[in-house]
Amino acid sequence: MSQDTRRVGDRGQVTIPKWIREQEDIHGGDEVIVEREDxxxxxxxxxxxxHEELAKAYKDNAEQARELNEEWEGASREANDYL
Structure with a gap:
């Protein structure tokens, strides 16, 4: 594992070494994730x-489908009662 020592600037910024950016195909404007791990x-x-965003989207979609299903069931009962 190669390493590089970098100084943190006054605003908390650290430059990712060029050799890492090249190996990982990271360019100016790209997003990276910064996290603590062990x-x-x-x-x-x-x-x-x-995955969290995907799970929320699935949950929201399921909730919308449930609400729509309830509306259709109600409309169907009303139609049956009317006929």
Whole structure:
């Protein structure tokens, strides 16, 4: 594992070494994830899937489907009663 020592600037900024940016295909304007992991600070590229966001979307979709189903059932009962 290669390493580089970097100084943190007054605003908390750290430059990712060029050799790492090249190896990881990181360019200016790209997003990276900064997190703590087992007592270490880890900077990594997003894997393209935010599982929490995906789970929330599925939950929201399921809730909308449930509400729509309830509306259709009510409308169907009303129609049957009317006929």
């Amino acid at each position: 007592g270490k600070i880890v900077i990594r590229k997003p894997n393209g899937v935010d």
